Amino acid sequence: MNPKTNSFQKLINDIKGLKRLWPFLRENKRYLIIAACLIPLISAAQSTMPLLIKWxxxxxxxxxxxxxxxxxxxxGLGLIVFEYFTRAGQTMYTALAVHRMIRNMRSYLVRHIMRLSASFHDRNLSGALVTRATSDFDNLSESLNQGVLNSIVDAAVLLGALIGLFILNWQLALCALLIMPVVIVVVTQASRLLKRTMLSARSKIAALNGFTQECLYGSTTIKLLAAEKHAQKKFDGLVIAYRNAQMKSVVIDASLFAVLDGISSITIGIILWFAVSQIYGQDSGLSVGVMVAFVQYIQTLFEPLKQLGNKIAMLQGAFTSLDRIFKIIDTNDFVEGDELPKEIEGSIQAKNVSFRYDLESSKPILDAVSFELKAGESLALVGRTGSGKSTIIKLLSKLYGDFDGSIHLDGQDLRDLDGHELRKKxxxxxxxxxxxxGSILFNITLGHPNISREDAINASKLVGLHPIIEQLENDYDYKISEEGVNLSQGQRQLIVFARALAKDPKLIILDEATSSVDPASERLIxxxxxxxxxxxxxxxxxxxxSTIRSCDQIILLRQGxxxxKGNHESLMESGGQYFQLYQALEG
Incomplete structure (x- = not known):
């Protein structure tokens, strides 16, 4: 494709991206209207000052x-005060509108991400999604406030300065405008360089943040492997790469300032030379006041231009962030279904269920799996890693939806059920x-309005957690540190188990619930x-x-x-693969 066509298409897409912000801005449009009304006043105040000085x-x-x-x-003093308050008001109302828009967009994005299927989360790194919900919005907010909306104010000030120049002397104004093509070329080239270096700096800081998070999360592992020097060396390398990218941006930005300052001084010198030649000619109408005002207008004209390169680069960064945000918002990878589930009893019928995580993969994770479970019965799924055990329970929980065959829960087709309402039951x-x-109580209830403190205590008693909590300071109000590091592994698992039972569900799914606990905690569970x-x-x-011997059904899976299939006794008597697995694991 022609590069010019590419650039034009990108411009169209960028404009469309900005238009898509309107639904999030609409409820705060009154702030934007007030801010917009103040812009002409700012321009008028700033443009009037040189004329007042001339007079x-x-x-x-x-x-x-x-x-x-x-x-x-x-x-002049009154004009300065007036401009200060109008500019402050415009900045405040603009910031209010942008802040509320960002808040609305961020909330919408997180809600959208939470609704997307497990397949989407399998395909996307959690760190990348965190960046979309945090750094990209921070970048967008900064770019809109300091880039897009401030540029509108700058444009109004530029227009006022140009009008002032022509009011003072149209010949001098035309002379000043002759230098503008040079300014445009300089700003355009600097903007392109700034865009590349700023994008490079953002990618470098993302890598640095990711590695820092890994080091903090895996600090114990790093110490156990005596790998501190290696981690520090890699960290220092990432810091240097980020610093170099940042320095390039600083150098380009500073160079643009210096070049435009030089052009501004040259322009003023040319204007003064031209003015002096006019003054010493026949009656030119020029005065000292006119010359001072003209110089001020030239300085006013160049001041926004010095910032223009940086603002264009910021604007490009905003478009990039906007594109990444809307790419997620436009993702419709939902597990469909809007029918409300009946009161759950727990009967399950699965017929010829097949499933692939990757639709393009030829190898299914589940292959024609069928079973029936009556309400009140227990089913154990066993098999080696990758046999499809966890996939079955994820399908039953409606975390994934695109499967072949059929699954019915209490006679209702799982495909038709609302996943959120199902998981509540x-x-x-x-x-x-x-x-x-948060507290232990919060971690059991998760703020669910239908789960009381008494429900949490009863669930804790059921799993044997209550006596342990009573020994802690503030018992159920005991604050859990990040990731529960101030609790033992067994205590953390018991809290998760109590969380499940606090809902008093008719259907409970246990995904290797005792794999991380000590023997004493396992016996309690x-x-x-x-x-x-x-x-x-x-x-x-x-x-x-040994923990599933009492289950009504046991299904042994292998490669999906x-x-x-049977109970423990019948499977042991058959002497098949379950018998061999049991002997190998339990002895």
């Missing part, structure tokens, strides 16, 4: 009229422990599982086969296919 010089100082000098000084204890910053089996449907993924 004061010619009719006060040169004419030796003291009253005019005091009048000019008073009007079932409970899952995942293998990976996730605790949030196993005892709790045994107590709740009689009136709930339970699906268990277990790596310790069911190899054996």
């Amino acid at each position: 004061t010089i010619d009719n006060g100082i040169v004419a030796k009229n003291e009253s005019n000098i005091w009048l000019g000084a008073g009007l 079932i409970a899952m204890v995942p293998q990976d422990i996730v605790l949030f910053d 196993q005892s709790a599982i045994d107590r709740i089996l009689h009136d709930r449907t339970v699906i268990v993924i277990a790596h310790r086969l 296919k069911i190899q054996e």
Whole structure:
């Protein structure tokens, strides 16, 4: 494609991106209207000042009229105060509108990400999504405030300065404009260089932040491997790369300032030479006041131009951030379904269920899996890593939706059910422990309005956690540190287990819920599982086969296919793969 066509298409896309901001700005349009109304006042105030100075010089100082000098000084002071308050008001109302728009967009994006399927999260790094929800919005906010909207003010000031130049002397104004093509070339080239260096700096800081997060998260592992020097060396390299990218931006920006300062001085020199030649000619109408005002207008003209290169680069950065944000917003990778689930009893019928994480992959993760589970029964899924155990429970939880075959829950087609409403009625204890910053009570209830403190305490008693919590300072109000580092592994797992039971669900899914706990905690959890089996449907993924002997059904999976099915006794009697696995693991 022709580079010019490419650039034009990009411009069209950038304009479309800005237009898409309007729905998020609409509710705050009153702030934008007020800010827009103040822009002409700022331009008028700044453009009037040189004319006022001209009048004061010619009719006060040169004419030796003291009253005019005091009048000019008073009007000038009033004009300065007026410009200060109008500019402050414009900045404040613009910032309010942008801040609220960013808040609305950020909330919308996070809600959207939370609704997207597990497949989307499998394809995208969590660090990249965090950057979209944080750094990209910070960049967008800064670019809109200091770049786009300030440029509108600068444009109004430039227009006012040009009008002032032509009011003073149109010949001198035309002379000043002759230098503008040079300014445009300089600013354009500097903007391109700044854009590249700023984008490079952003990529370098992203890499630096990512590695810093890895080092902090894996600090213990780094120490155990005695790899501090290697980590420090890599960190220093990333810091130097970021510093170099930043320095390039600083050098280009400073060079642009210097060049435009030089052009401004040359322009003023040319104007003064031209003016002097006119003054010494026949009656030119030029005065000292006119010359001072003209120089001020030239300086006013060049001041926004010095910032223009940086603002153009910022604007390009904003378009990049906007493109990345809307790319996620435009992603429609949802697990469809809007039918409300009935009161869950827990009966499940799966027929010929096949599933691929990657639709282009020829190898299915699940291959024609069928089973039936009655309400109140327990099912154990066993098999080696990668056999499809976790995939089954993710499908049942409706984290994934694009599968072949059929799954019915209490007679309702799983595809038709609203995933969010379904997950409110079932409970899952995942293998990976996730605790949030807050109290133990919050980590059990997660702020759910239908789970009371009493419900949390009862769930804790059921899993044997209550006596442990009572020994902590402030018991259920005990504050959990980041990732629960002030609790043992077993205590963290028990909290997650209590979180699931606090909902009093009829269907509970346990994904290797005891894999991370010590034998004592495992016995507590196993005892709790045994107590709740009689009136709930339970699906268990277990790596310790001794914990599932009492399950009504056991399914052995291998490479996504069911190899054996039955209860513990029948599978042991058959002497098949389950028997061999049990003997290998339990002895």
